[in-house]
Amino acid sequence: MSNKPLILITNDDGIQAKGIRSLIEAATAFGDVVIVAPDKPQSGMGHAITVNNVLRLDKSPLFPDLEAYTCSGTPVDCVKLAISEVIKGKPDLLLSGINHGENSASNVLYSGTMSAAVEGAMEDIPSIGFSLLDFDPNADFTGAKWAVKEILSNMANKEFPKSICLNVNIPSISTSEIKGIKICRQARAYWKDNFDKRYDQFGKPYYWLTGDFNRSDRSEDTDIWALDNGYVSIVPTQFDMTAYHAISQINEWGL
Amino acid sequence: MSNKPLILITNDDGIQAKGIRSLIEAATAFGDVVIVAPDKPQSGMGHAITVNNVLRLDKSPLFPDLEAYTCSGTPVDCVKLAISEVIKGKPDLLLSGINHGENSASNVLYSGTMSAAVEGAMEDIPSIGFSLLDFDPNADFTGAKWAVKEILSNMANKEFPKSICLNVNIPSISTSEIKGIKICRQARAYWKDNFDKRYDQFGKPYYWLTGDFNRSDRSEDTDIWALDNGYVSIVPTQFDMTAYHAISQINEWGL
Numbered sequence: 001m002s003n004k005p006l007i008l009i010t011n012d013d014g015i016q017a018k019g020i021r022s023l024i025e026a027a028t029a030f031g032d033v034v035i036v037a038p039d040k041p042q043s044g045m046g047h048a049i050t051v052n053n054v055l056r057l058d059k060s061p062l063f064p065d066l067e068a069y070t071c072s073g074t075p076v077d078c079v080k081l082a083i084s085e086v087i088k089g090k091p092d093l094l095l096s097g098i099n100h101g102e103n104s105a106s107n108v109l110y111s112g113t114m115s116a117a118v119e120g121a122m123e124d125i126p127s128i129g130f131s132l133l134d135f136d137p138n139a140d141f142t143g144a145k146w147a148v149k150e151i152l153s154n155m156a157n158k159e160f161p162k163s164i165c166l167n168v169n170i171p172s173i174s175t176s177e178i179k180g181i182k183i184c185r186q187a188r189a190y191w192k193d194n195f196d197k198r199y200d201q202f203g204k205p206y207y208w209l210t211g212d213f214n215r216s217d218r219s220e221d222t223d224i225w226a227l228d229n230g231y232v233s234i235v236p237t238q239f240d241m242t243a244y245h246a247i248s249q250i251n252e253w254g255l
Numbered sequence: 256m257s258n259k260p261l262i263l264i265t266n267d268d269g270i271q272a273k274g275i276r277s278l279i280e281a282a283t284a285f286g287d288v289v290i291v292a293p294d295k296p297q298s299g300m301g302h303a304i305t306v307n308n309v310l311r312l313d314k315s316p317l318f319p320d321l322e323a324y325t326c327s328g329t330p331v332d333c334v335k336l337a338i339s340e341v342i343k344g345k346p347d348l349l350l351s352g353i354n355h356g357e358n359s360a361s362n363v364l365y366s367g368t369m370s371a372a373v374e375g376a377m378e379d380i381p382s383i384g385f386s387l388l389d390f391d392p393n394a395d396f397t398g399a400k401w402a403v404k405e406i407l408s409n410m411a412n413k414e415f416p417k418s419i420c421l422n423v424n425i426p427s428i429s430t431s432e433i434k435g436i437k438i439c440r441q442a443r444a445y446w447k448d449n450f451d452k453r454y455d456q457f458g459k460p461y462y463w464l465t466g467d468f469n470r471s472d473r474s475e476d477t478d479i480w481a482l483d484n485g486y487v488s489i490v491p492t493q494f495d496m497t498a499y500h501a502i503s504q505i506n507e508w509g510l
Contacts, residue, residue, distance in 0.1 A: 054461040159504075185499065206309040209306060237496045249416055255436040
């Protein structure tokens, strides 16, 4: 048995993505890596779990020197299967990503990458989701790998807060241009949705979801501000969605 | 044009479920109803959206007297399509459910029913998700329909807090046994996951997700306590997942 920390790695772009390979390359120096990742892209799956279908778990040939599996389900399924069937216990650290694309602000809710990290937080495993602000399948992950190493080496002797995870976003600029790392709050920024309506060969309509991300909340304590100004953003993220401030107002309804 | 409020109704069990029919029956007295619901069960889909596939939107024959559509996607897709393509604007109220099964505590993250309501909150639409603590497809929704009417009639002249939704759970008891309605916080309760490992006709393993819900956080201000004690629970729910309490601790890491 190794004395190194056991690091579970997953993502939502699928095991074949450049982002997870980059995360594995950056993380292997910090512990023994086990990979359980989706067998296909699972972007936008949020905190979905597979309840009406079965799951497959297969050894992956992609990382022959590591313990690597694909799962037929969502990123959260990957975390649950890894704990129950692969590791048969909790890893010391859970890393998710590196996502091809931004997961700042309210994207945290749609993101399979971040939902895997949130699932880790629910299991009280120190968990971090990493996302690069570049959707390109061949994006340059050099700066993102620097951020992974910087954060992992820095937190090695620190106490990780209980029941939270970190949402790390990395601007798509060269490492030398990155100004530093900022701890932030989730910006109040939204998608203005649009559907691209098209017609199939039978003349019936179908829809592609598109949209514009409204980066309107730019105050200096937000992840949006940090990213727009050349910083890596870290939002500590929790899963109590109670709107505490609204409890007294609704109590006044006299229900 | 009607002067009544426009109510968008969706769910995650699919348009054929008894729960959405019960919700429609309870809600029609309060406004003009438009239905956009999944064409098949979408339980456990969380805040998933369909980004790698197209969506279909079809008129449903199930509610011939109402404007009713099925969507091939997730509950959140239903909300987005309803706003962009059906209503072409925001409804006055969004109702989701009535779910067949509990969505208390951290279930809010896995729940398609509640994620549709959270999506409504992100659009600043007064939104409510309803769930009955009974998974039976033929469950008795009498008490749940009472709760829907009680809440809708009570909030008619009240201000709905901005950017939140309500997570309403209803115990599976007769209406006369319901002790009242409590405004609560989300309990810290978790799933202890188990996978049922089986083998297919080729001898290859597959997995069904199962688990036990650990109702350990039972303090009197939680939804779990309310439900265990015969109350309808309402948790005001928001979508800022920032762990504000952890920001200063992580700032001390000196990143």
